Amino acid sequence: MTTAEPAVRVLIADDQMMVRQGLTVLLNAEPGIEVVGQAVDGLDAVAQAADLAPDVVLMDIRMPGLGGIEATRRLTAPAGATVKVLVLTTFDLDEYVYEAIRAGASGFLLKDASAAELAHAVRVVADGDALLAPNITKRLIAEFARVTAAPRAPLKDRVGDLTERETEVLSLIAQGLSNAEIAARLVVAEQTVKTHVGRILGKLGLRDRTQLAVFAYESGLVRPTGY
Numbered sequence: 001m002t003t004a005e006p007a008v009r010v011l012i013a014d015d016q017m018m019v020r021q022g023l024t025v026l027l028n029a030e031p032g033i034e035v036v037g038q039a040v041d042g043l044d045a046v047a048q049a050a051d052l053a054p055d056v057v058l059m060d061i062r063m064p065g066l067g068g069i070e071a072t073r074r075l076t077a078p079a080g081a082t083v084k085v086l087v088l089t090t091f092d093l094d095e096y097v098y099e100a101i102r103a104g105a106s107g108f109l110l111k112d113a114s115a116a117e118l119a120h121a122v123r124v125v126a127d128g129d130a131l132l133a134p135n136i137t138k139r140l141i142a143e144f145a146r147v148t149a150a151p152r153a154p155l156k157d158r159v160g161d162l163t164e165r166e167t168e169v170l171s172l173i174a175q176g177l178s179n180a181e182i183a184a185r186l187v188v189a190e191q192t193v194k195t196h197v198g199r200i201l202g203k204l205g206l207r208d209r210t211q212l213a214v215f216a217y218e219s220g221l222v223r224p225t226g227y
Contacts, residue, residue, distance in 0.1 A: 010058060012027075013039040013057060013060055019111070021038075042059075042070060042074075043071070046071055053083075055126045057085050058088050059086065069099050072105050075104070106128075159219050162203060166199060169193060170215075171221055172186075173209055173213060
């Protein structure tokens, strides 16, 4: 008899009660997901996360008092922090996309996503993978193109810590390829790609693929094209 996987513990942070309750109902109906708390603003989210130890925080960006971007930064900045933040918003504006990812968010989804898309996003982020809504990705890359005219030297130096193959894998991650797509491109096993990703994360001291993508662009390893 196999032991069931523990449910993904979710904390919902949104200043609108109907949104919090609606998301709670949707997620609690999904197998393997449990909503453990609801926060009314960023400060409440930080406090409840300390008490409840959720795996994922669904974070609204625009909230009174402490907003979602600063709350995300406070949750993910401490050394050893394991909580993942999935940002939810009705606004797909560049500044919010970029700042949320820079603050440490692992994923970004618009509030008009379906219940299935939301549940999928929670699971993906909980597993340590990055998630960006397709219509967000282009905006994110365009923003990188705007703000990274000159690579940040300290980050550029850290690329030298990677092997040639790790650098290649990092470049493909930043272009949005999945492990399976990278494996096909490099003609290697998918498990080999996962091993490379793990080593890259360890060498760079980063948490997930979203942070790897940010690093690749800000270090100048990858330059956005077509914008």
